[in-house]
Each structure stands twice: as structure tokens, then as C-alpha cells.
Amino acid sequence: MPKVAYYPGCSGQGTSLEYERSTRAVCQAVGLELVDVPDWSCCGSSPAHMVNHVLSAALSARNLDLAHSLGMEVVATPCPSCLTNLRNAAVEMEDEGFRSKVNALLDRPYTGAVDPQSVLQVLVEQVGVDEVARRVTKPLTGLRVACYYGCIMNRPPERMRFDDHENPMAMDRLMEAIGLEVAPFPLKVECCGASFGVPRGDIVMRLSGKLLDAARGLGVDAMVTACPLCQMNLDLRQRQINAALHERFRIPVFYYTQLLGLALDVPRQELGLDRLCVDPRLALGKIKAPAPVQ
Amino acid sequence: MRIYDLATAEQDFIAEVAARSHQDVRTCYQCGNCTAGCPYTFVYDYSVSQIMRLIQLGQQETVLRSKSIWLCGSCQSCTTRCPNRIDVAKIMDVCRHMARERGYATEREVKLFADSFLRSVERHGRAFELGLMVDYVLHSGKVFTDLDLAPTALARRKLPFQPHPIVGRDQVERIFQRFRQGGAHA
Numbered sequence: 001m002p003k004v005a006y007y008p009g010c011s012g013q014g015t016s017l018e019y020e021r022s023t024r025a026v027c028q029a030v031g032l033e034l035v036d037v038p039d040w041s042c043c044g045s046s047p048a049h050m051v052n053h054v055l056s057a058a059l060s061a062r063n064l065d066l067a068h069s070l071g072m073e074v075v076a077t078p079c080p081s082c083l084t085n086l087r088n089a090a091v092e093m094e095d096e097g098f099r100s101k102v103n104a105l106l107d108r109p110y111t112g113a114v115d116p117q118s119v120l121q122v123l124v125e126q127v128g129v130d131e132v133a134r135r136v137t138k139p140l141t142g143l144r145v146a147c148y149y150g151c152i153m154n155r156p157p158e159r160m161r162f163d164d165h166e167n168p169m170a171m172d173r174l175m176e177a178i179g180l181e182v183a184p185f186p187l188k189v190e191c192c193g194a195s196f197g198v199p200r201g202d203i204v205m206r207l208s209g210k211l212l213d214a215a216r217g218l219g220v221d222a223m224v225t226a227c228p229l230c231q232m233n234l235d236l237r238q239r240q241i242n243a244a245l246h247e248r249f250r251i252p253v254f255y256y257t258q259l260l261g262l263a264l265d266v267p268r269q270e271l272g273l274d275r276l277c278v279d280p281r282l283a284l285g286k287i288k289a290p291a292p293v294q
Numbered sequence: 295m296r297i298y299d300l301a302t303a304e305q306d307f308i309a310e311v312a313a314r315s316h317q318d319v320r321t322c323y324q325c326g327n328c329t330a331g332c333p334y335t336f337v338y339d340y341s342v343s344q345i346m347r348l349i350q351l352g353q354q355e356t357v358l359r360s361k362s363i364w365l366c367g368s369c370q371s372c373t374t375r376c377p378n379r380i381d382v383a384k385i386m387d388v389c390r391h392m393a394r395e396r397g398y399a400t401e402r403e404v405k406l407f408a409d410s411f412l413r414s415v416e417r418h419g420r421a422f423e424l425g426l427m428v429d430y431v432l433h434s435g436k437v438f439t440d441l442d443l444a445p446t447a448l449a450r451r452k453l454p455f456q457p458h459p460i461v462g463r464d465q466v467e468r469i470f471q472r473f474r475q476g477g478a479h480a
Contacts (some may be wrong), residue, residue, distance in 0.1 A: 012420075015423060015453070042415040051394060062443075063405070195407070197440075199406070
């Protein structure tokens with residue numbers, strides 16, 4: 001059974017609790033063991049790298065060190081922003097000069113070489129799309145979705161080394177494997193407005209509005225995301241977007257793990273579907289009951 | 295078109311950006327690919343390719359007082375698509391660092407939000423979302439920020455009222471303290 005260290009990230013304790021819980025439930029259902037990084041701390045997210053790269057790397061390195069102490073080679077995180085910071089720290093600390101500046105900020109110097117990856121990458125590469133498909137008990141046929149990856153999970157490609165950077169397919173393939181119809185979404189890697197929602201909401205209105213508009217144009221029932229910030233901008237702020245742009249979007253925005261969980265028939269309470277802001281029941285009602293076994 | 299007298303080029307500034315970003319800014323030949331893909335140009339005062347050109351021309355004040363460097367979302371589109379493999383997003387980040395160190399903040403709320411976020415991490419070891427929103431409102435004076443979202447967010451239990459304290463909170467706090475004492479540059 002594949003086993004990786006697991007870094008949940010701060011939003012998983014609050015705004016994206018449903019992503020965190022459904023991630024754990026899905027990994028358990030497909031036989032991927034997640035070993036929690038003990039006493040993990042915040043990676044600093046965008047604010048840290050906007051202030052200083054040594055500070056940002058130090059906040060990440062404390063967690064890489066804790067993952068290293070577990071004896072793990074890979075630490076998986078559901079959050080692309082955590083992933084970016086952890087990966088940047090890991091790669092940039094390969095430079096001795098940079099590493100010593102980072103270590104100067106830490107209680108205990110980081111000497112490991114843990115490789116941070118997204119949970120999505122681990123699911124696709126260590127479990128496999130076929131294995132996920134084999135375990136599906138409730139295929140979600142009848143539902144048409146657009147997969148939105150967000151801007152940083154695959155970029156820059158030399159740094160992230162996973163999937164295609166202009167047209168990623170990992171989530172598309174997983175969603176097809178559980179019976180969904182996946183529309184070819186042209187804005188898969190366009191930015192949603194990132195963390196500007198609070199200080200410059202107008203930016204998120206415009207950029208996330210463009211994503212919702214493109215999804216609507218494809219006639220999808222829902223969008224599927226892998227990022228807590230993207231999901232919050234598209235879902236929690238959808239009403240703000242409607243007010244700002246004089247629109248009437250009503251597109252549910254799922255985490256891909258919630259849909260995987262439905263198809264794998266994990267307990268409903270682990271999926272937190274009631275925590276989505278745009279009501280997903282209309283979309284979920286389109287799922288056709290599987291034909292009775294003859 | 296704006297004309298810049300090359301005699302006003304601040305060579306130290308060009309060198310500092312290059313050294314801190316580990317990028318050779320001279321190799322930018324203004325193809326405009328970064329700007330073509332940048333989703334943020336609509337709020338910028340200078341497009342990202344203009345920022346690159348201004349750096350080549352050593353226009354320190356114009357760059358560090360621009361709004362653009364604060365409004366870059368680090369989406370990596372420019373870096374990914376640069377034909378000369380310049381890490382443009384990293385250069386934008388470095389300019390933001392330099393502006394902050396000089397006390398410039400042409401997008402005040404963007405800076406204050408980052409400050410509130412990091413104060414929360416320093417205090418608790420993890421980001422405490424509700425606490426950092428209150429901190430941001432207090433520091434920015436923007437009391438109506440996202441108030442319309444509160445009922446939905448609270449009804450869906452998206453904002454816990456308590457932080458999640460960690461055992462190593464002090465270790466995180468010391469990272470910030472050493473950073474402030476040392477003024478680490480990179």
C-alpha cells in the first residue's frame with residue numbers, strides 16, 4: 001500500500017474543511033495511506049513569498065523537516081498554494097547558500113530531501129486512474145462538469161514537474177473514470193484572482209467571473225476544483241460576482257475529492273456537500289441511478 | 295511613448311534585481327508574451343513587459359512605486375511562457391520585496407492583508423482565518439470588507455471561532471523574530 005506524509009494546510013481547518021475530510025476519506029478508500037506531519041505549521045502561503053523568499057522557505061522548511069523525521073520521501077498536500085511554497089523551498093534549498101540562510105532562521109536546520117507533491121499527483125501516479133475506476137461502486141453518469149486546475153498546480157512546469165502545464169488532464173481522467181462527462185475547459189490554468197478577494201475584490205469578480213462564464217458556455221452542471229482558494233472564489237464569492245457583473249450564475253463548485261468520494265461510496269458525512277455555498281442538489285439530481293444488475 | 299534618458303539608469307538597481315532574483319534581466323527582448331498571458335494587466339499601471347523594460351532601464355522609482363508589482367498574483371503565466379526562460383514572476387516578487395523594504399506600498403490594502411495574514415501565523419503557528427480578517431479590518435479601517443459573506447460562511451461553519459494552536463508555536467514565532475533581526479535577503 002502506498003504511503004506518504006500528509007500536510008493538510010490551514011484552510012483545511014476552516015474554509016475548506018470539506019476538501020480536507022473528503023481527501024482523507026478518498027485516500028483511505030483507494031488504499032493510499034496518509035501519515036500526518038506532526039504539529040505542522042503554516043507554509044506562509046502567498047503573503048510570505050510576497051515579503052521575502054528566505055522567510056517563506058523557512059516557514060515551509062520547518063514542515064519539510066517534520067516530514068523528514070517521519071522517514072518519508074514524499075509529502076502530499078491537497079492545497080496548491082502550500083504545494084508551491086513547500087516545493088519552492090525544497091528546490092531552492094538545493095543551493096547551499098540559500099539553504100544556510102534558511103537554516104539560520106530555524107531552531108533545527110533542515111537536512112532532508114523530502115519531495116512535496118499534490119495529493120492529486122500521488123493519486124494518479126501511485127494509485128492510478130485504473131485502480132480508482134476499478135473501485136467505483138456508484139458511477140456518476142449523467143453529470144457534465146468542467147475541471148479547473150488553477151494557475152499554480154502545474155506551473156512553472158520545470159518546477160512542478162507534473163501533468164501538462166497548458167492543458168492538464170489528471171483531474172479530467174479521474175473524473176471520467178468515475179463516470180462523469182468532462183467538458184474540454186479552455187481556462188483550466190487561468191488565474192481566479194488568487195488571494196486578492198479581501199483586499200481587491202474587484203479583481204476576483206472579474207477573473208473568477210470569466211471562469212464561470214466559460215463554464216456556463218460549455219453547458220456544464222458543475223465545476224470541479226483542486227484548490228481551496230479557487231473553490232472559495234468561485235463558490236463563496238459567486239453571489240458577489242453575480243452582483244458585481246449583473247450575472248445570474250448558479251454553478252456548483254465541487255472539490256474533485258467530493259465527487260470521487262460519492263463514486264467510491266464513502267460515508268456522506270465525510271464529503272461535506274452541505275458546506276458548498278451554491279446548492280449542488282440540482283446537479284447531483286442529474287446523476288442516473290446505475291442500471292440494475294441482470 | 296515615454297522616453298527615458300539612459301543617463302538616469304540606476305545601475306545598482308538593475309544589479310540588485312538581477313542578484314536577488316537570480317535572473318538575467320538583460321535577456322528580455324520585449325516580445326510581450328508575458329503581457330499577452332497576464333490576467334492582471336487590466337488593473338496594472340505598467341504591464342509586466344513594461345516593468346521588465348523599466349528594470350532594464352534602471353528606473354527604480356517608477357518600478358518600485360508602481361501598482362503592478364503589488365497586484366501581480368504570482369500565477370506563473372509569464373514565467374511559464376517566457377521564450378527566454380526568465381522567471382518573470384520571481385522578478386515581480388523581488389520588486390515587491392524591495393518596495394516593501396523601502397516603505398513603499400502603492401496598493402495599501404494588499405500589503406495590509408499580507409501583514410495581517412503573517413501576524414496570524416506568527417501568533418498561532420497556523421493561519422487563523424477569522425482572526426486575520428478581524429486584524430485586517432482593524433488595520434485597514436475597511437469595516438465592510440466581505441461582511442455580506444459572513445452569514446453564508448458562518449452558516450456553513452467555514453470560519454471556526456478558535457485558532458488551532460500547535461505545540462511548536464514558539465518555533466514559528468522565532469522564525470519571524472530571527473528574520474526581523476537579520477533582515478535576510480534573497
